[in-house]
Amino acid sequence: MHQPPTAHRIDPATGAMSHATGRYEKRLRDLAGLYADAPAFDRAAQEAGGRIVYAVNEVRPATTRGDLIFGTTFMEPGQIGGEYYMTRGHIHARGNRPETYYGESGQGVMLLETPEGATEIVEIGPKTLVYVPPLWIHRSVNTGPEPLVMSFCYPGDSGQDYEIIARAGGMAKRIVADGDGWAAIDNPTYRPRAAEEIARVYATTD
């Protein structure tokens, strides 16, 4: 009746994790609609649609309340139209489930947004743990010249809601190249959420 405890070795350079139970990859052609510069995205997808942008290795012991899902995210460095490579981003389907990310290698930022539209941006890199509190939409962005590798952990019953970002025309801020660093700029297609949409998020909490 007891699950056995397990240990997992993580390669900080690749995100490979021993005894992972699942893996998925997101390639350029899977990520249409994420970047502001659609023509630049189309050109990149035409040339190299099969290129992996990020890959997730994970362990899902159970998706029941009280257990944890943990694993690693590996993200290549790159830009589309001056915007850095990023994950799709989501809020947890049970909106009040939190998450932690630990920097293994590379440099990036966690772009965070509340349903009401407030933004926070937190840098992540080696030996840095980032806490994503309940009710924050989150997306990671590789702002460096090397792969960004992070390990993560979140409650097993969290789930992911990706549509919350798409319905708002993207996140309120975009992370773009600025010299050899990054800057956050306003996303002109962003539409703040109406009260009913915000209420829908709070209705998922317990």
Ligand SMILES: O=P(O)(O)OC[C@H]1O[C@](O)(CO)[C@@H](O)[C@@H]1O
């Ligand atoms: O699910 P997304 O937004 O594509 O991003 C992937 C990241 O988010 C997670 O789903 C965790 O919330 C991880 O699998 C991974 O770190």
Ligand SMILES: [Fe+2]
């Ligand atoms: Fe998450």
